[in-house]
Amino acid sequence: MFRRIRYRFMRTGEEDQIIHLITRVFTSNVAPQYSPEGVHEFLKYARSDDLLKRAMRDHFVLVAEFESKIIAMMEIKKYNHIALFFVAEPFQHRGVGRQLLKRALRICRRRDPWLKEVSVNASPNAVKAYTRMGFVPHGAEKTIKGIRFVPMTIAFKRYPLFRHLV
Numbered sequence: 363m364f365r366r367i368r369y370r371f372m373r374t375g376e377e378d379q380i381i382h383l384i385t386r387v388f389t390s391n392v393a394p395q396y397s398p399e400g401v402h403e404f405l406k407y408a409r410s411d412d413l414l415k416r417a418m419r420d421h422f423v424l425v426a427e428f429e430s431k432i433i434a435m436m437e438i439k440k441y442n443h444i445a446l447f448f449v450a451e452p453f454q455h456r457g458v459g460r461q462l463l464k465r466a467l468r469i470c471r472r473r474d475p476w477l478k479e480v481s482v483n484a485s486p487n488a489v490k491a492y493t494r495m496g497f498v499p500h501g502a503e504k505t506i507k508g509i510r511f512v513p514m515t516i517a518f519k520r521y522p523l524f525r526h527l528v
Contacts, residue, residue, distance in 0.1 A: 367428050367458060369425070369462060371423065372422075379411045379431075379502060381469050383450055384408050385408065388404060388408070391487060395510060396508055400508025400510065409422065413437070421423070421438060424465060433450045435462075438469070441469075441473045443481045444480065444481070447459065449462075455500070459491065459495070465499055467480060467518075477518060482497065484513075486511070486512060496516045498512050498515060499513070500510050501513050
């Protein structure tokens, strides 16, 4: 099955499909832990027009595709912060998210060989998953505009592109 999963950049015109995935996973897994204000704030951020605008500026969006359907997505801001990361429920705990992260980190590192870390504001229910992928918490859980999160980072151990300089 996993050989048929393709990882690639988002294409123009796929925003609605991606937002549908985000909304579906958010509603079932994250929203129950948020206040109504937090749900409203998140859904305000996760709109297809805005996703496309961000992707055309200083963000990039990677997707995982299976049988012509987008099953996972990751939006990276300025090559150093995960803004959105969602995997469809049937594909969770199967390595799809880990592969997507691995590919996104490679892109970030190619863009900035001196990059030391990538951050994420992990929803409380995603902290275990991020920890398994190598992230560590940086501070206690916070709530801003009803959105609950734990600040986390993953550090690059070395600078493999410039090993001879270290």
